[in-house]
Structure formats: C-alpha cells, structure tokens
Amino acid sequence: MEPFKTITALAAPLDRVNVDTDQIIPKQFLKRIERSGYGEFLFFDWRRIQEGPNAGSPDPSFVLNEPRYAGAKILIAGKNFGCGSSREHAAWALSDFGFRAVIAPTFADIFFSNAGKNGIVLIKLSEEDVALLLDRAAQTPNYELTVSLENQTVTDTQGFHATFEIDPFRKFCLTEGLDDIGLTLRHAAALDTFEKQHDQANWLKPKFSEASV
Amino acid sequence: MSNQPKTLFEKVWNQHVVVSPQGEPTLIYIDLQLLHEVTSPQAFEGLRLTGRTVRRPDRCIATIDHNVPTVLAERFNIVDQIAAKQIATLRANCKEFGIQLFDIGSREQGIVHVIGPEMGITKPGMTIVCGDSHTSTHGAFGALAFGIGTSEVEHVLATQTLPQSKPQTFRIAVEGELPKGVTAKDIVLAIIGKIGTDGATGCVIEFAGSAIRALSMEGRMTICNMSIEAGARAGMIAPDETTFAYLKGRRYSPQGAEWDAAVAAWSQLPSDPDAKFDRELVIDATTLVPYVSWGTSPGMVAPITASVPNPADTPNESDRRAFERALEYMDLKAGTPLDEIQIDRVFIGSCTNSRIEDLRAAAAIAKGHHVSTHVSAMVVPGSQAVKDQAEVEGLDLIFKAAGFDWREPGCSMCLGMNPDILTPGERCASTSNRNFEGRQGRGGRTHLVSPEMAAAAAITGHFTDVRNWAEISQTAEVN
Numbered sequence: 001m002e003p004f005k006t007i008t009a010l011a012a013p014l015d016r017v018n019v020d021t022d023q024i025i026p027k028q029f030l031k032r033i034e035r036s037g038y039g040e041f042l043f044f045d046w047r048r049i050q051e052g053p054n055a056g057s058p059d060p061s062f063v064l065n066e067p068r069y070a071g072a073k074i075l076i077a078g079k080n081f082g083c084g085s086s087r088e089h090a091a092w093a094l095s096d097f098g099f100r101a102v103i104a105p106t107f108a109d110i111f112f113s114n115a116g117k118n119g120i121v122l123i124k125l126s127e128e129d130v131a132l133l134l135d136r137a138a139q140t141p142n143y144e145l146t147v148s149l150e151n152q153t154v155t156d157t158q159g160f161h162a163t164f165e166i167d168p169f170r171k172f173c174l175t176e177g178l179d180d181i182g183l184t185l186r187h188a189a190a191l192d193t194f195e196k197q198h199d200q201a202n203w204l205k206p207k208f209s210e211a212s213v
Numbered sequence: 214m215s216n217q218p219k220t221l222f223e224k225v226w227n228q229h230v231v232v233s234p235q236g237e238p239t240l241i242y243i244d245l246q247l248l249h250e251v252t253s254p255q256a257f258e259g260l261r262l263t264g265r266t267v268r269r270p271d272r273c274i275a276t277i278d279h280n281v282p283t284v285l286a287e288r289f290n291i292v293d294q295i296a297a298k299q300i301a302t303l304r305a306n307c308k309e310f311g312i313q314l315f316d317i318g319s320r321e322q323g324i325v326h327v328i329g330p331e332m333g334i335t336k337p338g339m340t341i342v343c344g345d346s347h348t349s350t351h352g353a354f355g356a357l358a359f360g361i362g363t364s365e366v367e368h369v370l371a372t373q374t375l376p377q378s379k380p381q382t383f384r385i386a387v388e389g390e391l392p393k394g395v396t397a398k399d400i401v402l403a404i405i406g407k408i409g410t411d412g413a414t415g416c417v418i419e420f421a422g423s424a425i426r427a428l429s430m431e432g433r434m435t436i437c438n439m440s441i442e443a444g445a446r447a448g449m450i451a452p453d454e455t456t457f458a459y460l461k462g463r464r465y466s467p468q469g470a471e472w473d474a475a476v477a478a479w480s481q482l483p484s485d486p487d488a489k490f491d492r493e494l495v496i497d498a499t500t501l502v503p504y505v506s507w508g509t510s511p512g513m514v515a516p517i518t519a520s521v522p523n524p525a526d527t528p529n530e531s532d533r534r535a536f537e538r539a540l541e542y543m544d545l546k547a548g549t550p551l552d553e554i555q556i557d558r559v560f561i562g563s564c565t566n567s568r569i570e571d572l573r574a575a576a577a578i579a580k581g582h583h584v585s586t587h588v589s590a591m592v593v594p595g596s597q598a599v600k601d602q603a604e605v606e607g608l609d610l611i612f613k614a615a616g617f618d619w620r621e622p623g624c625s626m627c628l629g630m631n632p633d634i635l636t637p638g639e640r641c642a643s644t645s646n647r648n649f650e651g652r653q654g655r656g657g658r659t660h661l662v663s664p665e666m667a668a669a670a671a672i673t674g675h676f677t678d679v680r681n682w683a684e685i686s687q688t689a690e691v692n
C-alpha cells in the first residue's frame with residue numbers, strides 16, 4: 001500500500017448523494033479474478049450514454065468525462081458515499097482510476113474500511129464545507145486541493161481551510177502504508193492462547209457434529 | 214464492570230475479544246467465514262503471494278451463488294467464460310486450502326445466507342463474516358454477523374480475526390400485533406423509510422419488541438438482512454424458543470447433552486433488562502401497512518395506499534435533487550397512486566425473501582390465478598433445500614400453473630450477475646433488497662416489496678394491496 005502524507009491535486013466534484021457501490025463499479029466487472037485494472041470501469045454506467053443512437057459512447061456531461069478533470073486525484077461527493085454492497089472492487093476502481101482521497105459529509109461503513117485498506121483517505125467535512133468545495137471545483141478552472149493527512153487539514157489557494165477527524169491508528173496505517181495482516185500477527189501468541197480456550201465453546205462451532213466425532 | 218447490565222451485542226463482542234491494544238482497534242475472533250465466488254478470488258491470491266495459508270479451514274464454508282445460472286441446462290455448461298472462470302477459481306481454492314464447498318448440483322447449494330442457517334451452521338452467539346453486505350441476515354439468530362471487503366476476507370482467512378472498532382448500539386423495538394397482510398419485509402422497509410439509508414451508520418441494531426418476537430426465523434432473517442440498507446454494521450435479534458426450535462435437529466446443530474449445554478449458553482445471550490443502548494426507537498406495529506419502494510434507494514418507500522411523493526415537499530436541497538433524479542430514472546410522476554403503477558416483471562427470490570415461508574406466502578396468493586398477460590414472473594428458491602421442500606409441498610405446481618417460471622437456486626436477478634436481468638426500461642416488482650439504478654440490469658426499474666405483494670402484482674399486472682386480496686382476487690381485474 002502506498003503511504004499517504006500530503007498531496008496537492010486536482011479535485012473533481014461529484015454532486016450526488018448516496019452514491020452506491022453498484023454505481024461506482026457495476027456488477028458485470030465483479031466477475032474478474034484480478035485485483036487491478038478496474039479504473040476504466042469506474043462509474044461505468046454514468047460515464048456512458050444510456051439510450052438513443054449514441055448509446056454506449058462517453059457521455060460528455062458526466063463530470064469525470066470532462067477533460068478539465070482529467071488526472072484528478074481528489075473526489076468531492078455528497079453524503080453517504082459508498083453505500084450498498086461490500087464489494088472492495090469499488091475501492092480498487094477509485095484507486096486504479098487515480099483517486100487518493102474522497103471528501104464527503106458521510107461515508108458508509110464497509111466502504112470506509114475497504115478504502116483505508118487501499119490507501120484511499122476518506123475525509124468527512126461538514127455539509128456546508130462540502131457544498132462550498134463542490135461549488136469551487138465546478139466553477140474554478142484547475143481547482144486544486146491540498147490534503148495533509150499528517151496535519152489532518154484540507155486547504156485551497158482561495159483561503160479554504162478545514163480540519164478533519166481521523167482515528168489515530170487508521171492515520172498511522174495510512175501514513176506508513178502498513179499491511180493489516182502483518183499488524184495482527186504481532187498478536188500471534190495472544191491469538192493462540194485465546195483460540196485454544198475459545199475452541200472449548202462447542203456451541204460456537206460452525207460444524208458441530210463433524211467437529212465432535 | 215462485569216455486573217453491569219449488557220446488551221446482546223456486548224455479550225457476543227466480549228466473548229470474542231482476542232486483544233484490545235491501547236489506541237488500536239480491538240482484535241475480534243471470527244467463528245465462521247462464509248465464502249462465495251465473487252469476493253474471494255483476490256483474497257486467496259493474496260495469501261499465495263504472501264506465502265500465508267488458511268488458519269482454520271474448519272471455520273470456513275463456501276458455496277456458489279452469485280454467478281450461477283438458474284436454468285438447469287445452463288448450470289453445468291456456463292456460457293459466460295469470465296463467470297465460469299471465477300467459479301472454477303473458487304473450486305480450486307477450496308481444494309487447495311481444504312475448505313468445504315457446497316457446489317452447484319449438490320443438495321446443499323444455495324445463496325450463502327440461506328444455506329448457513331438451514332444447515333444449522335449459523336448459531337446464536339457466533340461471530341460470522343462474509344464478503345457480502347447481507348451477512349447481517351445471520352444476526353436473526355443472535356449472532357454478530359457482518360459483511361466485509363476482500364482485504365478483510367484475506368485477513369480472516371489468514372488469522373481468523375478482524376481488527377474492529379466497537380460500534381454503537383441501537384435498539385429498535387417493534388411493538389404490537391402486525392396487521393394481516395403486513396410482513397417482516399414491510400417492517401424493515403418502514404424502518405428504513407423512517408430512519409434513512411444512513412440512519413444506523415456505525416451501529417449494530419438490536420430488533421426487539423413483541424412484533425419481532427412473534428416472527429418466525431424466516432421473518433427475522435428478512436429483517437436482519439436489510440439492516441445494511443439502513444447503513445447498520447449488523448442487525449441482531451435475541452435468541453429464544455423460536456430460534457432453538459428452528460435449530461434443533463439440523464445437520465450441524467449440537468445433539469444430545471451438547472444440545473442442552475448449547476441452549477443453556479445461548480439462553481444467557483439476550484440483553485439484560487436494564488442494558489443501555491446508545492440509541493432507541495419504538496415502532497408501533499399496528500400502524501404498519503404493505504410498502505412499495507418508488508425510488509432508487511431503499512429509503513424511498515411509501516405505503517401501497519399512497520401516491521408517488523412530490524420532490525417539492527423535501528426541504529433539503531441535495532435530497533430534493535436525488536429525489537428528482539430518482540423519479541426521472543424510475544419514469545414516475547409525483548402524485549401517481551402506487552397501485553396504478555403497471556409492471557413488466559416479477560422476481561421472487563434473493564437472500565431477503567426466498568425461504569420456504571416466503572414461497573408458501575407467495576404461492577397462497579398465486580393459487581388458482583394466472584400471471585397477467587403483460588407480466589413475466591419468476592420464482593427463484595434461495596437454496597436447493599428450499600426448492601426440494603417446495604416441491605414436496607407442491608408449491609412449484611401452483612406457481613407453474615399460475616404462469617410463473619420455476620427456477621434453480623441462486624442470487625439470480627437480485628443483482629443480475631448471471632443471465633437473469635431486466636432490460637432497459639423494464640419495471641419489476643422484486644422481493645430483493647436493493648433498488649439502486651441498474652441493480653437488476655442496466656436501465657431496469659426495481660420496486661421492493663414483500664413476496665405476497667410481488668405475487669399479487671404479478672397477477673393483477675400492477676401493485677395491489679394484498680390486505681384486500683380476498684375481495685380483489687374475486688373480481689374481473691384478475692385475469
């Protein structure tokens with residue numbers, strides 16, 4: 001996982017609420033067994049014209065198809081971003097497309113966890129701040145934001161300055177780019193002890209009859 | 214500390230804390246991981262790349278549900294090569310790591326959230342995870358069960374644990390007797406409509422109250438299944454006599470003296486009388502009606518007696534735009550009575566409503582009638598065992614006589630990863646759990662309803678209040 005300290009990058013506004021993971025990456029791309037290469041399918045249905053003679057070709061009105069947002073690394077969106085299915089493919093697609101941070105008023109739980117595991121920083125700001133940033137990103141050419149994970153701040157060159165909360169341990173993992181399994185295995189001895197004891201609880205065994213013979 | 218009253222959630226959580234290091238998430242032991250073909254291949258690949266292995270294959274089971282065709286002849290010769298490869302990959306991974314697989318064609322195959330409970334693998338007090346958000350279903354037994362992403366699937370395979378921050382607790386009490394024709398699905402749709410799709414974010418919901426206790430296990434599973442649609446991490450219901458009666462004698466349930474010991478342990482789990490919850494909500498069951506979703510988010514629901522609401526009545530600007538966008542996508546006009554909306558398709562299935570009781574309820578409505586001429590309707594049992602049972606009871610004959618397609622088990626048109634999909638513009642009455650844009654097929658329009666409501670809509674061709682079915686089914690409206 002790529003460590004995240006501070007980035008200054010182009011910000012793209014996705015002015016929609018409840019953006020669900022079915023939209024971020026539609027199901028037909030979940031059949032792949034690889035972990036990479038999902039970027040080109042990000043927001044697949046929204047990026048394409050759905051009906052009429054031009055169905056299937058890129059929809060120029062969709063924000064991420066606008067040339068001025070090419071190369072954006074920061075996405076700004078409405079509340080409850082990432083709701084719905086648990087597919088980590090949503091995080092893979094965002095990351096593969098080049099996004100390193102998403103700013104929104106709130107995020108859904110499972111997506112929140114998946115994003116962190118892929119080095120994407122999720123930043124919760126107030127609805128007012130997000131509305132302001134959505135507006136600036138839509139109005140200002142080449143609108144850049146600076147996200148500093150170390151200082152927990154989001155700033156622009158027009159005087160915007162906001163701080164955000166992040167769980168200290170999550171921050172530590174993101175800034176260091178740490179692998180979760182490695183972190184857990186620091187507790188291997190405690191786990192062995194716990195598990196031995198826990199295995200005595202027969203009523204918590206998945207396959208009781210097989211385990212008991 | 215230990216004498217303090219505790220909630221069901223806290224009791225289960227406390228029994229699974231491996232370590233809780235200062236300043237870090239708590240490491241929780243996972244009793245059972247359920248695996249399926251879609252969210253596991255990258256996790257197994259991750260293990261191989263790092264030279265790790267599966268710590269406890271005996272605490273994993275796998276099945277094939279998301280991709281599998283529901284037409285018998287197509288199941289063993291899958292045309293979609295990418296889907297076929299994903300399925301072959303799961304088979305190879307289960308073999309390599311010694312994990313029990315309930316494969317296509319076996320008597321146990323089915324939707325992962327249907328087969329766990331029906332084999333008695335899901336039990337009260339367990340921690341259960343799966344790379345699928347509807348893992349919350351298993352909370353109906355008093356288990357702590359939640360969906361995870363693929364990195365976490367890999368983490369559990371390697372360590373049988375997960376680092377978790379402790380969620381908040383939210384008690385939703387549904388009190389009073391549920392009116393006739395109103396189902397568990399309606400309870401949960403009403404709750405989501407009330408608190409919103411982010412109404413329980415960060416929380417584990419405990420569903421309680423006399424209306425919940427009166428439900429069968431199937432009904433309880435329907436409710437816990439959709440807790441994720443309210444944003445909850447998990448939903449739970451205290452185990453009781455109904456739970457024990459369901460589990461007794463199932464294939465992987467304890468037996469004899471072990472059964473008695475298990476019941477004694479499980480009986481300790483319900484929340485203590487004075488246990489404190491972070492949030493509480495009471496719902497009056499007697500006021501509930503059948504609901505129909507009209508939009509593209511499960512919170513966009515209304516009573517069958519109502520009309521499509523007007524976006525202008527929504528105070529919040531961003532909600533209003535989402536609302537307008539939803540009506541546009543759904544091709545609906547504000548003010549249209551819901552029972553005048555004509556449908557093209559009906560889907561009875563999914564981990565929300567594909568258990569035997571759901572099929573019995575739908576068959577009771579369909580019996581002696583015929584699907585409307587402009588509607589195509591399908592019934593997809595949740596598992597092979599459900600299908601077999603339904604056939605023993607003759608439900609398949611009722612459905613077929615009424616013009617429903619009777620299919621093989623799987624997720625099917627709940628998300629349309631297999632060949633079962635809506636075509637653009639088609640409108641579907643569906644017993645599944647998500648009405649997101651394109652969920653059942655690109656451009657498809659999904660309305661979430663109970664199995665009874667879906668069956669009634671299939672027959673009349675439009676949404677119909679099942680509470681009046683006795684009268685309606687006599688009139689000429691039914692063809």
Ligand code: SF4
Binds near residue numbers: 279324345564624628
């Ligand atoms: S039936 Fe639908 S919601 Fe349930 S596991 Fe399958 S795809 Fe997911």
